[in-house]
Amino acid sequence: MIGPRALSTLAVVATVAVAQQFTDQVPVVDLGGGGPFVESGEVGSEVHLSYADVEVTDVRPAQYLAPPISTDLARVAGGVWMVVSVRLSATTQPVRIQNAWLVDPHGREYMASTRSSCALNPRVATGVVTYAVFCFDVPTDRLEGLRFRIARGDHTVGRTDDDDLADVDLAVSARDAQTWADTTKAYLAVDYSLEPLELQEITLTETGS
Amino acid sequence: MSGWWRENRWWLPALPLALAAMGAASSYLVHDYWWIKEPRHEIASADQGAHVTVTDDYTDHLGTITHTFQVRLAAVVEVDGVTLDSFDADGPRPTPQGAQTLRVHLDWKADPDQFLRGCTVALVDSEGRRYERVDVNPPPACVPSGRGGPEVAAVEGDVRGTPEGEDRPPTWSTQPEFLVAEGAEITQVLVWWQLPDYLRLDVS
Numbered sequence: 001m002i003g004p005r006a007l008s009t010l011a012v013v014a015t016v017a018v019a020q021q022f023t024d025q026v027p028v029v030d031l032g033g034g035g036p037f038v039e040s041g042e043v044g045s046e047v048h049l050s051y052a053d054v055e056v057t058d059v060r061p062a063q064y065l066a067p068p069i070s071t072d073l074a075r076v077a078g079g080v081w082m083v084v085s086v087r088l089s090a091t092t093q094p095v096r097i098q099n100a101w102l103v104d105p106h107g108r109e110y111m112a113s114t115r116s117s118c119a120l121n122p123r124v125a126t127g128v129v130t131y132a133v134f135c136f137d138v139p140t141d142r143l144e145g146l147r148f149r150i151a152r153g154d155h156t157v158g159r160t161d162d163d164d165l166a167d168v169d170l171a172v173s174a175r176d177a178q179t180w181a182d183t184t185k186a187y188l189a190v191d192y193s194l195e196p197l198e199l200q201e202i203t204l205t206e207t208g209s
Numbered sequence: 210m211s212g213w214w215r216e217n218r219w220w221l222p223a224l225p226l227a228l229a230a231m232g233a234a235s236s237y238l239v240h241d242y243w244w245i246k247e248p249r250h251e252i253a254s255a256d257q258g259a260h261v262t263v264t265d266d267y268t269d270h271l272g273t274i275t276h277t278f279q280v281r282l283a284a285v286v287e288v289d290g291v292t293l294d295s296f297d298a299d300g301p302r303p304t305p306q307g308a309q310t311l312r313v314h315l316d317w318k319a320d321p322d323q324f325l326r327g328c329t330v331a332l333v334d335s336e337g338r339r340y341e342r343v344d345v346n347p348p349p350a351c352v353p354s355g356r357g358g359p360e361v362a363a364v365e366g367d368v369r370g371t372p373e374g375e376d377r378p379p380t381w382s383t384q385p386e387f388l389v390a391e392g393a394e395i396t397q398v399l400v401w402w403q404l405p406d407y408l409r410l411d412v413s
Binding site for chain 2: 092093094125194195
């Protein structure tokens with residue numbers, strides 16, 4: 001009687017051990033879904049997510065972004081500043097947007113720049129429009145075909161899974177990419193507001209030091 | 210009864226219990242990531258104009274305390290302009306297009322030793338949309354500015370107590386302000402300190 005029971009116990013322990021080895025080697029946790037629910041759109045059209053409506057209204061390049069405090073030095077782009085203006089409206093309750101990022105046709109991602117003084121994680125009010133401007137520092141040879149993405153889950157720690165995500169084609173053509181790479185424009189950086197934001201082109205002056 | 214059924218007659222009824230225990234062991238996820246994320250547990254309610262007495266638990270760094278107060282929804286009125294930042298010296302801004310600014314008048318009564326700082330007030334419209342204040346530096350919604358009464362111990366090292374000169378009067382009023390969608394019909398005012406518990410005041 002003890003023999004078969006010991007054998008059964010051994011079989012259960014062995015099965016668990018083998019399964020443990022298997023799950024250690026194979027990412028079975030990710031099998032069968034887990035990705036975000038991507039809602040696609042284009043500039044000028046609204047993308048409807050379960051928690052917010054999103055519309056990219058403008059995309060433009062810049063070489064410099066000046067912080068809101070006029071005595072601070074302007075930030076020069078390592079590549080090109082991609083300045084993306086967005087209208088957001090929460091659907092059922094206020095929502096904090098954790099990330100906005102760009103992705104190029106090769107899958108390289110560019111997070112909204114923390115040194116740009118533009119929007120990073122705006123809090124979006126319910127039923128009314130929140131205007132946000134996101135700024136991304138993108139290599140000059142990666143401008144063509146960029147897409148804008150935004151979600152309430154934190155993309156940097158994989159929390160966009162199983163939730164809506166807006167994916168907007170910025171329609172940056174090869175010709176745009178060529179001219180935008182050489183831009184010398186400078187704008188005053190803005191983040192987000194319940195009042196319409198207008199990008200203000202500025203002229204920079206040298207500090208002499 | 211065959212041999213297999215007889216041999217497992219105790220294990221089979223134990224199986225659902227084991228499954229229930231397994232679910233219970235993981236239930237903190239439901240609590241941490243769902244239950245306490247939204248106002249889900251109504252602790253009191255009242256119609257507009259009526260006082261309601263509320264007793265609610267509040268947990269700070271030192272433990273659980275209970276606060277008791279009375280509140281009355283006096284009115285919800287539309288006003289011109291909206292305060293987007295109380296620290297902005299320029300004052301209220303014009304209400305944006307497609308929106309309306311509503312001011313909620315709340316009358317309060319409580320003993321001065323009750324902990325009432327740090328509440329959230331929200332509006333709910335007839336479509337179920339929930340609005341919270343948009344002022345990035347809002348004044349307190351449930352206690353008078355500068356006279357909020359006792360503070361809880363938020364973090365280690367804090368002590369409970371009333372800062373000097375901030376004793377709260379026994380009755381007072383607050384007027385939190387909201388930006389809502391134009392044409393929205395507000396049906397409820399919600400008040401909470403720690404989710405999921407909330408107080409519902411119906412707008413008439």
